[in-house]
Amino acid sequence: MTKTDTQWTELTRRWQELADLGGINSLLGWDQSTYLPQAASAGRSRQTALISTIAHQKATDPEYGKLLDTAGKRDDLTPEQARMLGLARKNYDQATRLPTAFVAEWTEHGGNSYSAWTEARPANDFRRMVPILEKTLDYSLQGAGYYPEFATPMDYFIDQSDEGMTQAQVDDVFRQLREALVPLVEQVAQAERPRVDFLERHYPKELQLKFGEGIIRDYGYDFTRGRQDLTHHPFMTRLGGHDVRITTRVKENDPIDALYSTLHESGHALYEQGVAEEYLGTPLGHGVSAGVHESSSRLWENLVGRSRAFWAAYFGDMRDVFPEQLKDVTEEEMHRASNVVARSLIRTDADELTYNLHVITRYELERDLLSGKLAVRDLADAWHAAYQQNLGLRAPSDVDGVLQDVHWFFGQIGGAFHGYTLGNVLNAQFYAAAERANPGLEGDIARKDFSRLRGWLTENVYRHGSRYTPNELLERATGQGLSVEPYLNYLRTKYSDLYGLK
Known part of the structure; x- marks a missing residue:
């Protein structure tokens, strides 16, 4: 396959389009984390949900799937092109399992959750976040459930960020x-x-x-x-x-x-x-x-x-x-x-020496949440107990406890x-x-x-x-x-x- 091949040209056009839509969503997220007025958060969540919906529709377009199928059968691929197609095929296969409406709901929930966290953390109000995090956990489990080939929900999420790791x-x-x-x-x-x-x-x-x-x-x-x-x-x-x-x-x-x-x-x-x-x-x-x-x-x-x-x-x-x-x-x-x-x-x-104990603590908590071993309502207490065990410390409030990191929110x-x-x-x-x-x-x-x-x-x-x-x-x-x-x-x-x- 040469780069002047019409089939390859169409693939690269679609990839660039998906990359641009991802960039637009990243721009909206960057603005939300830097300059967005507080009153605009709900509207921003709708905007990111809309872009995510459009991107998901394009990423799951049946014609795109057929194009990937046809290109994947060719025997003149360079190693780079074969890897591109392999990753694109993996992304397509996984994306087509997620209903578009579900992706939009999950994305909008993420925007609303982040906005709530920016207010709940300074107020030391984890209780406000409990029903939101319960919904987050539910979305996360539903999302992982579309990929039954993974032994655990955590296996799925680890593979999403670190291909091949379990x-x-x-x-x-x-x-x-x-x-x-x-x-x-x-x-x-x-x-x-x-x-x-x-x-x-x-x-x-x-x-x-x-x-x-x-x-x-x-x-x-x-x-x-x-x-x-x-x-x-x-x-x-x-x-x-x-x-x-x-x-x-x-x-x-x-x-x-x-x-x-x-x-x-x-x-x-x-x-x-x-x-x-x-x-x-x-x-x-x-x-x-x-x-x-x-x-x-x-x-x-x-x-x-x-x-x-x-x-x-x-x-x-x-x-x-x-x-x-x-x-x-x-x-x-x-x-x-x-x-x-x-x-x-x-x-x-x-510091470098204690940093990994912080990470291990969080990893084990989210692993236990996904496995059902830990309930969201008990997360703050579990956080304090884990810090006491791993670092010999207890946070005076949830501001420096379960609310400190933005990731889950x-x-x-x-x-x-x-x-x-x-x-x-x-x-x-x-x-x-x-x-x-x-x-x-x-x-x-x-x-x-x-x-x-x-x-x-x-x-x-x-x-x-x-x-x-x-x-x-x-x-x-x-x-x-x-x-x-x-x-x-x-x-x-x-x-x-x-x-x-x-």
């Missing part, structure tokens, strides 16, 4: 991590805590934003194809082939929060901006999975952004921006403060969190492979030169988009399958050095 595999990875991290966290908790008092001083919002944006320009984030805005819960979104936006949030008494939110989301954006031009607007034109995507964001946030080399490069700049706030602070103190380990209540504020329960920890595991594997291919990356970072690291990631991960399955991509890039050992070795080495552990 609940049993995630459970096993999380078990290995828990066994290794709990004692390591306990060791670090007994060590002397670094100085952090200077982080509580006043850091003006605009200066924080300017400082962070300067760093991600150095990383390679292209502001001609993106922008950064403020929101409740930071995220990255692709609105079009050359429109990849990020958001952050700012606390004027904590410059670390905005900085690492910006670095994290820029890592997602670097992945999307790095996808090969010829894949844009096709089934290959985006990151392949939640875990691989998260590996990029966590790599740039943590392995780069919290490294000693990073602060050697940027502490002087930060002190120039905030001379009074940092006049009595050393580079090493800033490095240690950016890596402080503390059992905390907030996932997005958590977008309208779906299932597959929301596991990718974060898979990303942590993968980012260590990718970075180790990049270092083997480019010895001396730490020196590059200290010189603000990210070209070799970004170049390796672009060549081996980013440009491929969804060309390969996550497992195939990992094997090609690193020469090995999924393994927790590189990540655990990284954590043990780093925190033993920082905290003087034996």
Whole structure:
């Protein structure tokens, strides 16, 4: 099949149309999370439901299905075209099982749920969200029920975000991590805590934003194809082939929060901006999975952004921006403060060492909701109990408990969190492979030169988009399958050095 083939031309036209409709819906969602007036939320929910309905109708058009069937029988497909058709066929088969009316109802419910959450969280009113979450759980179970080939509802949702991964595999990875991290966290908790008092001083919002944006320009984030805005819960979104936006949030008494939110989301954006031009607007034109995507964001946030080399490069700049706030602070103190380990209540504020315990807690709660083991009305209490067990903490209210994350309040329960920890595991594997291919990356970072690291990631991960399955991509890039050992070795080495552990 050649790209001038009329059949292929029609397929690519349809794929681009679906991508554009997805971009329009993403634009509506981005606006809802950034600039939408409060009174406009109900109308926005109708708009997103309408676009979703149109997109679903086009994605399930019988003529499109026939076109995929015919193209799939041809013997002149390139490997890229075969993968495109395979993903398109999978998407079509799954989409045709969902009734259009059901998709519209579920989408509208998600918009209404998000709007309710933005009011319920500051009011500490989980009771208001209980009937909404019960409806969300019902929609989620109904949705998964259309795919009986999956052993559990969680298997379906995991496969949607991380192709080929199962609940049993995630459970096993999380078990290995828990066994290794709990004692390591306990060791670090007994060590002397670094100085952090200077982080509580006043850091003006605009200066924080300017400082962070300067760093991600150095990383390679292209502001001609993106922008950064403020929101409740930071995220990255692709609105079009050359429109990849990020958001952050700012606390004027904590410059670390905005900085690492910006670095994290820029890592997602670097992945999307790095996808090969010829894949844009096709089934290959985006990151392949939640875990691989998260590996990029966590790599740039943590392995780069919290490294000693990073602060050697940027502490002087930060002190120039905030001379009074940092006049009595050393580079090493800033490095240690950016890596402080503390059992905390907030996932997005958590350090590398405890972060996965936050994710494991959420994963197990949503798994139990989907299995029927846990009722929505008991979710807040179950949250508090799990935090007490896993982190030895109890939130004073539901604001920092079950209401803190937006994910379940977008309208779906299932597959929301596991990718974060898979990303942590993968980012260590990718970075180790990049270092083997480019010895001396730490020196590059200290010189603000990210070209070799970004170049390796672009060549081996980013440009491929969804060309390969996550497992195939990992094997090609690193020469090995999924393994927790590189990540655990990284954590043990780093925190033993920082905290003087034996």
